[in-house]
Amino acid sequence: MNPLAALCRSHEFRRQLEEGRPRLYRIAYAWTHNAALADDLVQQTMERALRKSRHLQDLRAMPAWLAAILTNCWRDHLRTQRPMEDIADYDFEADADPAVEHERLDRQTRVRRAVANLPDAQREVLSLVDLGEHSYAEVARMLHIPIGTVMSRLSRARAALAVVLAGTVHESNTVNLRRIK
């Protein structure tokens, strides 16, 4: 690689790294439901990614590569910290914004609660697919599990959410009947 190309790659690497931050944060938040912890995990991920930037051959593979690093950071955290946590520490509420409809916040809270109550393995796969927008194959590689396992965990997660959220859907409809045209 000539110097200009190397410099260019380095710039593009950093640009994509910053661009990847919101997505990583969403995934980390869905795993932890704790803003401070999610932020730490993302920061660790960014730092590890910078240190290992030479390991990434193809920049197009960056989103999956970052998610894999995030997964490792999360696993490391679980190994060392798990017993300290309590579901009471989870912060489900969004930033207070009076302009946002009450109903939406309420539903959002219920969805997040339902996601938080999924078994870890299912929540991990669900977040990577739905929030990370990674393919089944990418997730299988990240988690070192067969693709069939990705699919079955995702299915169980969505089926469980469909049951829990059935009431939410119903109530939303009631709200909508009052909608002013």
Added chain:
Amino acid sequence: MNHPQHIDDTRLNAFIDGALSDEDAEQVMAALQSDAQLGKRLCQLSLVREMVRQSYREPPKPASKPPRGRLRHRAAAAVLIVTGVCAGWFGNEALTWRQPDTLIDLARLIHVPNAGRDSVKVMLHVSTNDEGKMKTVLDETEKLLGYYERELKQINVEVLTNGAGLNMLRADASPFAARIRDLQQRYENVRFVACKIALDKLQKELGRDVPLLPGSDLTPSSLDEIIRRQKDGWVYVQI
């Protein structure tokens, strides 16, 4: 064969996530045409997916910390030097995007469970600021409207935009203003709808009013709109 093979949740999910081969996706679509229960389940599962996405679109931010100067600072220095070169090299990558042929085809094929007649109602949902996707939505909308007009069948199409997809309906930013006006003038059965939550958020960010294209409708919440439409038997297609 009159006995379409059983399609389980796993396959439906793979279908929703665009993970099936064309052949497998066609099998699912064929099954959907004759199996109202399956259509209902498809709606439920895709709704769960949409609810999860929306519920984490804006996770709460951590309490403020000192800015992360190191990463930003170094990145900024590099930007000054090579931006021009990179724009040319990497510009094209934004254009690669997998066409969701199967989902659009689904909208064309599916017979809505509770309608059962000749009336078809389709909602196309745009949530990203991706011109390729927006163009596909407009192309498909035009095809659908034209096809049903020629066949003298009824169809209603609603194009719903939220998040960054709102750009499609911004009078000050839409790359497709003329095209949308043309569709609105030619067809009465198409609506273009913007999400008020997304609009409010954008206006707050920009600190000014953002005008929408004339004839656009505003819905208080895009997710509520999706849920309501699905319940009314609309086919929901996320682009």
